[in-house]
Amino acid sequence: MNFRFGVYNDCGVRKLNKHILVMEDDAAIRQLLEQFLSSQGYNVTAAADGVEGLEMWDKAEYDLVISDVMMPNLNGHDVVRILRQQSNVPIILLTALNEEHQQVEGFEIGIDDYMTKPFSYRVLIKRVEAVLRRSHPVPAGSWIEFQDMRLDLDSYNAYVSGEPVSLTTKEFEILKMLIMQAGKIVTREQLLDTVWGYDYYGDNRIIDTHLKNIRKKTNSMFIKTVKGVGYKLER
Numbered sequence: 001m002n003f004r005f006g007v008y009n010d011c012g013v014r015k016l017n018k019h020i021l022v023m024e025d026d027a028a029i030r031q032l033l034e035q036f037l038s039s040q041g042y043n044v045t046a047a048a049d050g051v052e053g054l055e056m057w058d059k060a061e062y063d064l065v066i067s068d069v070m071m072p073n074l075n076g077h078d079v080v081r082i083l084r085q086q087s088n089v090p091i092i093l094l095t096a097l098n099e100e101h102q103q104v105e106g107f108e109i110g111i112d113d114y115m116t117k118p119f120s121y122r123v124l125i126k127r128v129e130a131v132l133r134r135s136h137p138v139p140a141g142s143w144i145e146f147q148d149m150r151l152d153l154d155s156y157n158a159y160v161s162g163e164p165v166s167l168t169t170k171e172f173e174i175l176k177m178l179i180m181q182a183g184k185i186v187t188r189e190q191l192l193d194t195v196w197g198y199d200y201y202g203d204n205r206i207i208d209t210h211l212k213n214i215r216k217k218t219n220s221m222f223i224k225t226v227k228g229v230g231y232k233l234e235r
Helices: 027-039 050-057 076-084 100-108 121-135 169-180 188-196 206-218
Strands: 003-009 012-015 019-023 043-047 064-068 091-095 113-116 142-146 149-152 157-160 163-165 223-226 230-233
Touching: 019 027, 019 050, 027 043, 027 121, 043 050, 050 064, 050 076, 064 076, 064 121, 076 091, 076 100, 091 100, 091 121, 100 113, 113 121, 142 169, 149 169, 169 188, 169 206, 169 230, 188 206, 188 230, 206 223, 206 230
Parallel strands: 019 043, 019 064, 064 091, 091 113
Antiparallel strands: 003 012, 003 142, 142 149, 149 157, 157 163, 223 230
C-alpha cells in the first residue's frame, strides 16, 4: 500500500517496524495481544506455547518477546533461560501470579519487564514502547508516510506533497494510525481506544468530525469510509 516507516540518518533511511513474538497459551488473550499490538503498527507473530514459540524464534528475527509464564510443554521462565543463552532480545513476562518471588526470579534470569494479569492493554503498549526505546534507541527524524502524506513523529509536523499542513494532536494521531494500518479497516472503537483512551465514554461519532477535518486539510482521496464500521487508507 506504499506505506513507509523509517528515520533519516547518515546512511539514508532505516526501517523501524518492530517484530514482536508473543507466546501465550490462552487463545483469547493471545488473539487480543496480536490484534492490539498489530493495531499499533507492530509486526506480530503468535505462538500457543513455549515450544512453538522457540520454533518460530529460530525462523525469524524479533525485536521483542512477550511471554506468559504458566504455559504447557515449556513455561515462560524456561523460555527466558533458553533465549538468554542466545540473545539479549528484550523480554516482557505476563503472569497471573502476583507473587514477589516469581517476579524476582524473572528479573534474575534476565527479563526486562513484568506484567500481572489482568492488565491494561494501553499500559502494556507503554511498557512495550519503553522497553523498545531502551533496547533500540531511535535516531532523530522518525517519520511515516503514505502516498503524498508524510508525518514527522518527533515534531508532530504533517506534510502533503512537501507542503506543511496544520493538524491538531488528535488529527495527527488519527492519521498516524490510519497510515500505520494502511489497507486495513480501522474501526471507530479502535481509534477511540488508541487516541482517546479507554476512559472515553462520549459519542464515537466524534471520529467522523475529525476525519472530515483531516480530509479537508490534506485534500486526501485515499481515506475511505467503511459504512457502519470505520475507515481505511487505500490507493
